[in-house]
Amino acid sequence: MKIIQLSDPHLMAPGGLLYGSDPLARLDACLADIGKNHADAELVVISGDLTNDGERAAYVALRERLAQFSPPCRLMLGNHDDRALFLEMFPDAAAEQGFVQSVFDGSEGRLILLDTLDSGHVEGRLCAARLEWLDEKAEGSARPGLPLHAPPAFPDTHAGA
Numbered sequence: 001m002k003i004i005q006l007s008d009p010h011l012m013a014p015g016g017l018l019y020g021s022d023p024l025a026r027l028d029a030c031l032a033d034i035g036k037n038h039a040d041a042e043l044v045v046i047s048g049d050l051t052n053d054g055e056r057a058a059y060v061a062l063r064e065r066l067a068q069f070s071p072p073c074r075l076m077l078g079n080h081d082d083r084a085l086f087l088e089m090f091p092d093a094a095a096e097q098g099f100v101q102s103v104f105d106g107s108e109g110r111l112i113l114l115d116t117l118d119s120g121h122v123e124g125r126l127c128a129a130r131l132e133w134l135d136e137k138a139e140g141s142a143r144p145g146l147p148l149h150a151p152p153a154f155p156d157t158h159a160g161a
């Protein structure tokens, strides 16, 4: 099972730079490489932070890119993202109970994609509703589920991220 995870693109509005680098150009390079060398991927997960500032223009840019991207793709939120705006921009995104989380049953087992966004906080959170959903989805799997979430924030390397 080939699964590709791209994490923390921190997209800006087109033309915007982040620490001197263009996150959108970097995403374009990743997507082009996947299209060229890994088009057989069973799933591509792009986990948050999808955007650096939760900007509409950054979500629009992401949506435009994914409209031309072939492998199945799921998006996950990070603490810099805006869940309501994201769902407005990606109404077809896999979502459960208002959270951007879903189950992917692949050839080798089940992936459980979790929404740990706790708006206004850097650290993630799984509230009672999300934990209950996780229990339900983990029990419904024929094989052990693999929970997938945004990488943990390490204070030394990802401060405030």
Ligand SMILES: [Fe+2]
Residues within 6 Å of the ligand: 008, 010, 048, 049, 078, 161
């Ligand atoms: Fe981040």
